Amino acid sequence: MGQAFSFAGIFSKLWGVQKEIRILILGLDGAGKTTVLYRLQLGEVVTTKPTIGFNVETLKYKNLTLNIWDLGGQTSIRPYWRCYYSNTAAIIFVVDSTDKDRIDIACKELHTMLKEEELQDSALLVFANKQDQAGAMTAAEVSQALNLTDLKDRSWSIVASSAIKGEGLTEGLDWLMDVIKDEQL
């Protein structure tokens, strides 16, 4: 049956049905994941409530069909992230740059997650979010706090962003698309 699926895959390519690329948006609660998602999809800022569960949106970007999953970041929901790891092309990890107290927790969650076997081939994009607010750490500071330089065998990047203002998101996504295209082809 696995073979049949791949045949179906070939056929759908011939018929122009797009393969969807799965991207996860993760991060602690209140980091701005849902805002990032809808900023990317709708191009506007939506008022959000804490996500109990997940949001998923499909988005066409540079001829690719992206299936972007925004998972709730509350402590009680984090254990369920792993339900969504399989077939994931990339992870967008959103960090609240103003939340210096919890950056350690964010770091720990990130590294635990990246150890998962299913995520070994996924690219990592970190958004150092909320740059519009005063006292936000710079991208470099966040990178250091998250020990991103320790990451081996993985394409990763960190981009300073403000989901509210829409800054940095497209740059980050552009980088991600390039990495994904390289890996897909």
Place this chain on the structure above:
Amino acid sequence: MSMQSMSAALEKKIRSFLQGPRKGETYELRNGLVSQYKHERKDAIQRVIQAMTIGKDVSSLFPDVLKNIATYDLEQKKLVYLYLMNYAKTHPELCILAVNTFVQDTEDPNPLVRALAIRTMGCIRVARMVDYIEIPLSRTLKDDNPYVRKTAAIGVAKLFDLNPEICIELGFLDDLKALIKDSNPMVVANALNALYEIKDMNNDPELSIFEINEEIIKNLLLCLNECTEWGRITILTTLNDYSTTDQEESTHIIDRVIPQLQHANPSVVLSSIKVILQHLPNIPVTAQRQSILRKLSAPLVSLVSSSIPEAQYVGLKNIRILLEKYPQILSKELRVFFIKYSDPLYLKLEKLEIMIRLANDNNSALLLGELKEYSMEIEPVLVTKAINCVGSVAIQLPGSVIKSINLLINLIDERGGELIVNDSIVVLTNILRRYPGKNDLITLIIPVIANHIDELNTPESLSSYVYLLGEYPKYFSHLSDKLKFLIDGFLEFDSSLQLLSLTTIVKINLVSENNAQYSNYLQTILELATKDCENADVRDKAYIYWRLLSSSSSSSAKEKIILAKLPPIKTTISTFNPVVLEALVNELSTLSSVYHKPSFTFIDPNAYSSLQTEDGKKRLKTSKSNIEDLTKLAKSEIINNSKNENLLDFDDDEEGLNDNGNTNGGSASLLDELNDLFSAPAVPQKDSQAAASANGGAGSINDILNLFNTNQPPPAQSAAFNQDFSNLNVSTPSPSPSIPNTGTRSSKPSEDLLDLF
């Protein structure tokens, strides 16, 4: 530390979900569910649902199916929701992942999606869901679309079931009450329905669920015509529960409900009839009431013309209740109840019950003709019932006696056979008991019985024959041989037949004195009964006779006791006691109308509170009140019985001997006894339901409970025989196996008797 170990356990659990087997159907389905192609995912969901509906356990795919919940494809959404409802209980902790989608879907532009979301969310019986349902539920309760509102109304009842405190605290109960005044009839009906559900679930006596007032009733009446059948039934139930004494209001309600009698759904029809009957007494003019009652006959007939036998059966059961309350209601509709060849047996029997209740002088010829047909059928139960019905007609209608008797005699002659002979002879005896001493009937019946004595083989038919032997000895030829047969077989007889044989021989001796042969028989049978018989009742009775006969009292006194005439049988058609009948009329078109038992006798009052711990006291209270109800029923039953002179086996001795007809005294002492019985077990019982406590409390209560059996339609002949035995001139304690005997009871009358001498 403990937090860590807990999350470690959770992690392990989630991991075990994900690491399913690497091959097989589940693996393929999982791959399909997380496929990168939309159509593959949908296809996989369809296959999962397919597997689910044929009963395969696909719960292990829960997290992967859940991923597909957020979709714009309505079909896929419905399937995922369906899956979720089915397996939510198996993965309560994962359900929380669906919350966000539910909340979003209740804001969807499509009302179908909004309603679907709130319905499914309510159906997920997971405690954690309660925390998240507030916003979507209050949003959908105020939705612009009535379809969403009506779905949300039921959602409130679901929430109440899950957590009543939260439901009240968040004000949903008040929101629901407000929906009763909604502009849309469907919403009104569903809100009412939800309130009823809540009322049933509620075990807080302080909480007022809803009150019906005049204004609400007006609104309901306006909605009635525009509702679905379910909505109509709910509204009609409310109208039935609403009591008013206002004549105008009652007239208005009846006028509005009458058109519902035409509805195709039998339940709507029955509910409408119930409402009309409930408000009928408020109409002062008799002619008006009569004309309303006449309007009920056509809808009742329509219940029996349904193509589904089960629905017909329910209709018939309800009709029987109505017929007892309003006997005239169907007097012209006998033909409708004629048995069809294709009817299932239970329907045939129930139709017969209705037919004999419709018998009158105008239709008796027609009815007897039909009954004759039925008694030629093959099914033994039907034949027995038909023969009994012929007897009932003869007993009900003096004008049809000869015709009925001839019918039975013809049946015996033409068809014959064990079954027909035995049953017919029981019935013929009953007819004679209805018209005692009528020479023309006796000369018609006795020879037939005498010709078929050899074919009698059931205790009932033999008892009938032996009874007649004692009652009308001079109509039997070769009497001496027949009595010899009784003595020869005596020790092998059934105890009821032994008792009757004894009485018969004593009676014959008394009427034909100085017959050496008969007194010889008397001596033999008394010796047999006192020495060789194992049954204490038979022995007791023989001793009583012996002492009575050898006493010095005058022979006229003896005759008075031994030859006292039985009261004539009034009817062989069973009736409900008035309290039960009222209860049943009020519960028309519910299960109790099919059981013919008031609902409290079979519904556990604690059905909903079993999970609560704090309401042990309440339970005790309800079980007590149940016992009170039961006592009330039993009392009225006893009073009823003594009025009818349909005396119970244990008090008729007083009647026979005192001879001053002290009925009231007899039943009053019985009531005291009854009170004792009920007060004794009621106290120690803690939590079991009333019926159980009554049963378990003391064996003697069984007797009381058996009183209720007489409400149920017992086979007519055994009822007749109960009367037979219970009315025999000297006490015959509990001949029927349906009334278990207690030692104290049976010995008491004998002692009373002995005291007399």
